[in-house]
Amino acid sequence: MSELHSTLRPGRLLIGGEWLSAQNGATRATVNPATEEKITDVADGGEADVELAVQAARKAFDSGPWTQKMTAADRGRALYKLAQLIAGPHRDELAELETLDCGKPISETKNIDIPMVAEMFEYFAGWSTKIHGDTIPPRGNAFTYTLREPIGVIGVIVPWNFPALMASWKIAAALAAGNTIILKPAELTPLTALRIGGLALEAGIPPGVLNVITGKGTVIGRPLVRHAGVDKISFTGSTPVGQEIMREAAGTVKRLTLELGGKSPNVVFADADLEAAVRGAATGIFYNKGEVCAAGSRLFIEESVRDEFLEKLKGRAEALKYGDPFDPKTRLGPQISAGQRDSILGYVAKGRSEGASVMTGGEAPSGKGYFVKPTILAGNNDMTVAREEIFGPVVVAIPFGSFEDAVRLSNTTAFGLASGVWTRDVKKAHRYARQVKAGTVWVNTYNMYDPSVPFGGFKASGFGRELGAEAVHNYTETKSVWIDLN
Ligand code: NAP
Numbered sequence: 001m002s003e004l005h006s007t008l009r010p011g012r013l014l015i016g017g018e019w020l021s022a023q024n025g026a027t028r029a030t031v032n033p034a035t036e037e038k039i040t041d042v043a044d045g046g047e048a049d050v051e052l053a054v055q056a057a058r059k060a061f062d063s064g065p066w067t068q069k070m071t072a073a074d075r076g077r078a079l080y081k082l083a084q085l086i087a088g089p090h091r092d093e094l095a096e097l098e099t100l101d102c103g104k105p106i107s108e109t110k111n112i113d114i115p116m117v118a119e120m121f122e123y124f125a126g127w128s129t130k131i132h133g134d135t136i137p138p139r140g141n142a143f144t145y146t147l148r149e150p151i152g153v154i155g156v157i158v159p160w161n162f163p164a165l166m167a168s169w170k171i172a173a174a175l176a177a178g179n180t181i182i183l184k185p186a187e188l189t190p191l192t193a194l195r196i197g198g199l200a201l202e203a204g205i206p207p208g209v210l211n212v213i214t215g216k217g218t219v220i221g222r223p224l225v226r227h228a229g230v231d232k233i234s235f236t237g238s239t240p241v242g243q244e245i246m247r248e249a250a251g252t253v254k255r256l257t258l259e260l261g262g263k264s265p266n267v268v269f270a271d272a273d274l275e276a277a278v279r280g281a282a283t284g285i286f287y288n289k290g291e292v293c294a295a296g297s298r299l300f301i302e303e304s305v306r307d308e309f310l311e312k313l314k315g316r317a318e319a320l321k322y323g324d325p326f327d328p329k330t331r332l333g334p335q336i337s338a339g340q341r342d343s344i345l346g347y348v349a350k351g352r353s354e355g356a357s358v359m360t361g362g363e364a365p366s367g368k369g370y371f372v373k374p375t376i377l378a379g380n381n382d383m384t385v386a387r388e389e390i391f392g393p394v395v396v397a398i399p400f401g402s403f404e405d406a407v408r409l410s411n412t413t414a415f416g417l418a419s420g421v422w423t424r425d426v427k428k429a430h431r432y433a434r435q436v437k438a439g440t441v442w443v444n445t446y447n448m449y450d451p452s453v454p455f456g457g458f459k460a461s462g463f464g465r466e467l468g469a470e471a472v473h474n475y476t477e478t479k480s481v482w483i484d485l486n
């Protein structure tokens, strides 16, 4: 671990290519959630640091080489170089940092999170040279074309559940479109963001193009959202904070992309391949200890197979190996914090008081680390545990009778991020996909992602799409140019 520490710059922010202390000199510890021990100190930034970061990003956008000298191909090459640094020489280091800071099993950070971060930069590197407007034949004797221009300075605010990956979704697309960035990672998981900021400089992304500031959301996130020098905020996090950001952004009519919470339905019809559906239901809720915005946290099971299905799911939940995230065999790490663990256990207690029965789990194992045992609650769709996002390894199993019931129950929620459906009947699958109000529908699978496939929410799960062409468009402004030919 000492080697890892040599790549960290304790207490520093990355602003304009320089590693600076917070203006007020403050630092705070970041903690390993598996051991509850301090890893290192990071800068506890304030409003003065936001000001410096905005100036740096503004200068890099308005007059720096990124937009003034470098061509789209140059920008693409720099992003591709960053992808190579992340996938190759720095993969293990980033994976270990991520595991240390947020408790994800090393088998996941090494084989899923960090390789996917690299893929994001690789995919969007290719987009740099493929962003263009249209020529449009208008009425009259005129010639019209559109330009797709970068928006400017983008404030990127991300949560702690996929620290590097969520940051990369936004940064890669925004940089490909020629913007500059101020990245604010979650205060609980700042380490990989800072490291990627350093690697971006190594890859030839000029100083000031990607700035990384650490500190509390209410202290540095809020002034970033209010700042007139920031043109857009791209946020992933909870619905209440997303709502606040909408209100605060109104003052400067900022562009917004909001990826918010979810309470996604995972629907199992009796005609499904039940073994595959059990595996999918387990991955849907227990992957990343349930700290997944798209988690299949409401599991609807057709009545005729309910008992058999839940028995199998219980077996899988109880066999999941939780413990030391650095053990390659571990499948379930600790929750991100004591607060999050306690909130999850509070939901389980609330579920019990409203009549849900705990089929397995529902408690924290003894010992160090913020672990919660994989939990299955048998309940109904009106319970608090079925309405509110728990963000932990807790699934609510709910029986249904007919196709219409399944659709109605799925859509009886404030959210609309994702959904799963398990059936061998192709028509039923497509009918469900059309009727469910969700940004993503997985048929006979769950939790599939690709840099080219748009992802985002309906309803209270947010708006704007990340990934794919839609993400690129969300980081550009369209300008229409008219030329009189008379
Ligand atoms: P959160 O409290 O909303 O925080 C998200 C980010 O916003 C953090 O960086 C946080 O900083 C910052 N923040 C907090 N208050 C702010 C404010 N007033 N102004 C500006 N920024 C502010 O969410 P979380 O608890 O970290 O993450 C869990 C939630 O994220 C869940 O609800 C989950 O569904 C959602 N999520 C959604 C997606 C998606 O793609 N839709 C993906 C992942 C997670 P601090 O860390 O310093 O508080």
Ligand code: MG
Pocket (backbone or CB within 6 Å): 030, 031, 032, 033, 100, 101, 102, 188, 189, 190
């Ligand atoms: Mg931490």
